[in-house]
Amino acid sequence: MLSPRTPPGVTTESGLPPFAVAPTTIQTDDDAELLSALKQRDERAFVALVERYQRPLLRLALVYCRSLAIAEEIVQDTWLGMIQGIDRFEGRASLKTWLFQILVNRARTRAEREGRDVSFSSLAEGAEAPGEPAVPPERFRPIDDKWPNNWALPPHSWGESADAGLLAGETMDLVKRAIAQLPSAQQQVITLRDIEGWPAEDVCNVLMISETNQRVLLHRARSRVRGALEGHFNDG
Amino acid sequence: MTDDTMTMPDLGGLSCKEMVELVTDYLEDALPADMRGRFERHLTACDPCVVYIEQMRQTIAALGRLPEESIPPGDLDALREHFRRWRSTPEA
Numbered sequence: 001m002l003s004p005r006t007p008p009g010v011t012t013e014s015g016l017p018p019f020a021v022a023p024t025t026i027q028t029d030d031d032a033e034l035l036s037a038l039k040q041r042d043e044r045a046f047v048a049l050v051e052r053y054q055r056p057l058l059r060l061a062l063v064y065c066r067s068l069a070i071a072e073e074i075v076q077d078t079w080l081g082m083i084q085g086i087d088r089f090e091g092r093a094s095l096k097t098w099l100f101q102i103l104v105n106r107a108r109t110r111a112e113r114e115g116r117d118v119s120f121s122s123l124a125e126g127a128e129a130p131g132e133p134a135v136p137p138e139r140f141r142p143i144d145d146k147w148p149n150n151w152a153l154p155p156h157s158w159g160e161s162a163d164a165g166l167l168a169g170e171t172m173d174l175v176k177r178a179i180a181q182l183p184s185a186q187q188q189v190i191t192l193r194d195i196e197g198w199p200a201e202d203v204c205n206v207l208m209i210s211e212t213n214q215r216v217l218l219h220r221a222r223s224r225v226r227g228a229l230e231g232h233f234n235d236g
Numbered sequence: 237m238t239d240d241t242m243t244m245p246d247l248g249g250l251s252c253k254e255m256v257e258l259v260t261d262y263l264e265d266a267l268p269a270d271m272r273g274r275f276e277r278h279l280t281a282c283d284p285c286v287v288y289i290e291q292m293r294q295t296i297a298a299l300g301r302l303p304e305e306s307i308p309p310g311d312l313d314a315l316r317e318h319f320r321r322w323r324s325t326p327e328a
Contacts, residue, residue, distance in 0.1 A: 154284030
């Protein structure tokens, strides 16, 4: 559990259960350890999970509802849902996936009640819908050109200063604004994939979408953010 | 590919317009092997598409570095209270 020397249910040399003598925080990267501690009502495991996932949960909740107060409510509700369901959780999915599924269910219900469309099935948002092209068509040569559909207005390298420029506060604000303008389904995918750095499989499991759908939405979202950055660097 | 006097290089049978729609599948390693080969042949011959992919990579890197400070840490005390209340209730 918390350290190899004090597994759950085993008393320490002092004769006290480890809970009584262990430090107030847990250092482990392993959700499975936290899960087993949590099932034994270990508050430190709960706190460790909150510290690990509170911000990512809130970031995703904010995709569904722009109000911070409502997003915080949804996250709070997610934690309550987790502890109430923990004894029935069989660990088929990872703890992380399960936790975020709870959040997504609650956030979608709430958003729908408030009249916001956050689904993946509507024509406007689904991957099946004919999407906006990654690059405006006028940047390519016409079909009757000697080089049809190749660059007419090619992208210019952002240069060696780009890596520093990409870290600048104003650039980060621009990226955030670009994401905020994406359709909800794209926001959900790019937030988990690129901001939180999740693997595709986890994103598919939490959002309950196919890998292809995930990739199409990710492509549209990344292309839009790249376009926003290009405008920024080429104007600046 | 802006010099009209050049002869057409091997672009893998893909236009740049097609390339920009395949870039995510390429970066996600989701292209079938033959398509991946064509994609890479195009890149060998087309500098603007190399720039484009580099920009996509830079975009992804920037997204991964978005700061978290704007996100509040949450009310840990309230959650602890909920946890203790739950812990003190008998198991269902």
